[in-house]
Amino acid sequence: MRPPVLDMFDLRILRELQEDGRLTNAELSERIGLSPSPCLRRTRRLEEEGLITGYRARLDASHLGLGVLAFIHVHLERQVEEAARDFEAAVKALPQVIACYSVTGDSDYMLHVVCEDLDDFARFAHDRLMGLPGVRGVRSSLALKRVKESGTLPLDHLRAAPVEPHPSGSKRSD
Numbered sequence: 605m606r607p608p609v610l611d612m613f614d615l616r617i618l619r620e621l622q623e624d625g626r627l628t629n630a631e632l633s634e635r636i637g638l639s640p641s642p643c644l645r646r647t648r649r650l651e652e653e654g655l656i657t658g659y660r661a662r663l664d665a666s667h668l669g670l671g672v673l674a675f676i677h678v679h680l681e682r683q684v685e686e687a688a689r690d691f692e693a694a695v696k697a698l699p700q701v702i703a704c705y706s707v708t709g710d711s712d713y714m715l716h717v718v719c720e721d722l723d724d725f726a727r728f729a730h731d732r733l734m735g736l737p738g739v740r741g742v743r744s745s746l747a748l749k750r751v752k753e754s755g756t757l758p759l760d761h762l763r764a765a766p767v768e769p770h771p772s773g774s775k776r777s778d
Contacts, residue, residue: 607761607762608653608655608762609765610762610764610765611764611765611766611767612764612767613636613637613638613642613643613646613767614646614650614764615759615762615764616635616636616637617632617636617643617646617647617650618650618655618656618759619759620632620635620636621647621656621659622755622756622757623756625659625660626659629643629644629647632647662755665718669720670718670719670720671719671720671721672718672719672720672721672722672724672725672746673716673717673718673746673747673750674715674716674717674718674719674725674744674745674746674747675714675715675716675717675744675745675747676714676715676717676729676733676742676743676744676745677707677710677711677713677714677742677743677744678691678711678712678713678714678715678733678739678741678742679710679711679712679739679740679741679742679743680712680713680738680739680740681738681739681740682738683712687737687738688706688712688738690737690738691713691736691737691738691739692704692706694736694737695713695715695736698728698732698733700717700718700719700728700732701715701716701717702716702717702718703715703716704716711743715733725746729742729744
């Protein structure tokens with residue numbers, strides 16, 4: 605997929621909202637140097653085009669009693685579309701699974717899982733995960749500590765399309 609053509613204001617909006625999705629439009633417009641109305645129009649366009657897919661709070665799992673973070677590689681019994689579809693539907697219903705990816709390599713899927721403690725993780729892995737449709741085996745790795753978990757995407761690879769300077773030299777209102 606080709607990256608979209610964005611100008612410097614679009615990129616600034618994306619950067620600022622990744623850092624703080626609770627910014628008001630007035631705060632956002634001030635930070636990026638654009639008047640509030642065009643800032644809001646641009647933000648809505650970025651949402652409509654699917655570049656901004658939502659806003660959410662980042663919660664601290666350990667403060668919420670979810671002290672075990674695991675990455676689980678899942679191997680399916682069969683490599684057929686029906687088995688994958690059944691597994692994916694079942695995994696979507698498990699609240700402990702906070703991310704699931706179809707992957708290349710030695711496994712078919714990789715899950716990002718949170719659990720209360722090791723006993724809870726063992727119950728989840730054996731009772732829930734191994735019982736899902738088509739699961740042949742799992743291999744898990746427990747995270748020992750979080751080194752980085754930003755949730756923000758790098759945008760430096762996107763080149764800003766040129767923006768004509770505003771004739772008055774003041775904030776843009778386009």
